[in-house]
Amino acid sequence: MNADRRGLAGFRLTHRTWTGELGTWSSAVAADGRPGSALSLDPRLVADPAVRDRLVAAVVADRRLAQGGLTGLVPVADLVAAEGEVWLLTAEPASPAVTDLLTETSGVPRPDAGAAATVLVETAQTLLALHAAGLAHGALHPGNVVIAADGSALLAERGLADAIYGRPPSPERDVAAWASLARGLAANWAAPSPRAAELFERAAATASTHGLAPARDAVLAGRDLLPPGFTTHDRLVETLHRWSAHDARTRGGQPVAAPAVPDEGDIVTLLRTPRTGESRTEDVVMRFGPGVPVETTAAQLWRAGREQPTEPPSGKLRVLGAPARRRRRRAALSSVALALMLVAALAAWLLRSSTVPLEVTGLEVVAPKKTQGCGATVKIKGLLTTNGSAGEIRYEWKRSDRKETIEQTDTVASGKTSHEVILQWVVKGEGSFKGTATLRLLSPLPGGKKLQDKAAFTFRC
Known part of the structure; x- marks a missing residue:
């Protein structure tokens, strides 16, 4: 597909595509110039209206978590439908993932054991926050653990597989997947450091027997077995820059086989506010404050300097006249009211809770x-x-x-x-x-x- 062709709800698909378990991903650029991604879900998986309702509920839950301060997920900008297709648009790139960095590439340094520890601690912390909120990822694997521009680890496709297949949230499945990720990084990124590889193997065993929080703490407690400077994201950022340059050179001048984009006028967002008389099922139980796992001091240091989440851009819809504008104004007012209530609730909790780790x-x-x-x-x-x-x-x-x-x-x-x-x-x-x-x-x-x-x-x- 030509990169200058029609956009998709304010996003323009660009140079890179890759196939995932649920559909085809494309790199994209938002209307304000920020990089993002677009996932064209397999039409066979989303034909049932009930599946779309569950997808909407999953995305709404993610956005609420982001409003509550969770930064460990790839932020969703919009979920749109057109001509029988469903597209997920993200406000940050959904690549490269850990799986892209597992293969030895000429000129691209493989992340070391310290980078592996960073990924394991940050993904564990995000999963613990999800589980405390009554949610789960549902299909964690190296292909949806994304390395962000600042070197932090973000989770993509949160809840999508569970929504498509109608599965209830399963923290146990997430724990098993995290243990598998730990073993994979032990055998790959940590292979030159046998003691660090043994640490990750022990953490995987701890996760399977005692849970994710003790496994995360086991990685943090093994800092003496990791390379100097492992508490920074420097090695991951270096790898990311070289990988991006190599990817651009490899794909330069090659045609891009991206999915066909529907006509802009046929695209509608699925994340609208229901009108009077309509309903939407959102079986999401959110819990903030006491009970949400508290990061250890080392984990807080690892997260120092990370960007605060910004409100993802929403998709652009065609002008439909005065009734549509009134509906959009009502939806905007409802969204503002919901955001104010969430901010007030979070502020009240922050005022009465301690920011100091439990001792x-x-x-x-x-x-x-x-x-x-x-x-x-x-x-x-x-x-x-x-x-x-x-x-x-x-x-x-x-x-x-x-x-x-x-x-x-x-x-x-x-x-x-x-x-x-x-x-x-x-x-x-x-x-x-x-x-x-x-x-x-x-x-x-x-x-x-x-x-x-x-x-x-x-x-x-």
């Missing part, structure tokens, strides 16, 4: 002093003192009558400086017995030091 400063275990009798269920309490911030506490109980430990994770709300955990110990049989319960903090550890306490009780039957 546990003390731990105490208390067991019953009175001798426990026949058939007793002994209740042992652990009291953890915190700095009042929100986040996750991971800990384990160890009973003196067993070898295995009992590991648990609790979410604490901001504003509380103590958190109580309970171990219920059932004692059966006759005779005398002295039991000891030990509580050990796993994360967050104060300055990397161990924090544990124990208490004992007496049983007689």
Whole structure:
């Protein structure tokens, strides 16, 4: 397709196309000159109106997350339909992806283990935020982990596969996909650094057994095994620049087989505000504030200097006369009102929540002093003192009558400086017995030091 041909809802398709699992991607330029991308979804996948409704709900959820401050997704500018086709337009490029940088290319340095760690930490943090909001990516793989211009890792195609195939959000599927990504980067980008590769393998195993937050923390805790300067995006930015130059040289003068663009007058946005009497299903439960995973200090440093999200440009529609203008004014007013409410809610939460990462400063275990009798269920309490911030506490109980430990994770709300955990110990049989319960903090550890306490009780039957 000629690059000077018709545009698509304010976007002009340019020089590069690539095939994805859900359709064909094209690089594009928005009306204001900013680079973006356009995904032409496979018409066979979006023929059902119910699928389109689910796609709209997924995109609306993403835009709400962006308004709430999430920066880890490729921002969606619009979702448009024309002549039986559906196009997703993004306000930032959806390439290159990790898969583009896995293959050795002449003149393009392969990212190192530090870059791999950056990608793993940032994708894990984005997935944790999605899961806390009741959402999931649904089809994470190296082809939709995008390296942005500043070297940060963004996720593309969030929720699209689940919407098309009618699947409910599955954080477990995301965790398994992240573990697979970690193993792939261990074998590729981290191959020259065996110790770093082992770190990523351990993180993948941790994700599979204990979850994504401990796996992310495992990568951060292994900074001594990574190259100097890994907390910056410098290596990824260097690779991105050289890859872009190589890609431009490779494609220079070659015809571009882009999808045919429908006539501009037939294009309509699917992200309109419903009129009176109409309805749209948006089964999206958003949760902000306490409960959303808090980044560790190292992760916050990694994210320092990232651009704040900007409002993505909306697609241009043809002029339809006064009724259409009135509908657009009502839609604009509704959008402004919704945005103001979201900003007010977020500001209220920020005012009452702490920006300091959660810290546990003390731990105490208390067991019953009175001798426990026949058939007793002994209740042992652990009291953890915190700095009042929100986040996750991971800990384990160890009973003196067993070898295995009992590991648990609790979410604490901001504003509380103590958190109580309970171990219920059932004692059966006759005779005398002295039991000891030990509580050990796993994360967050104060300055990397161990924090544990124990208490004992007496049983007689």
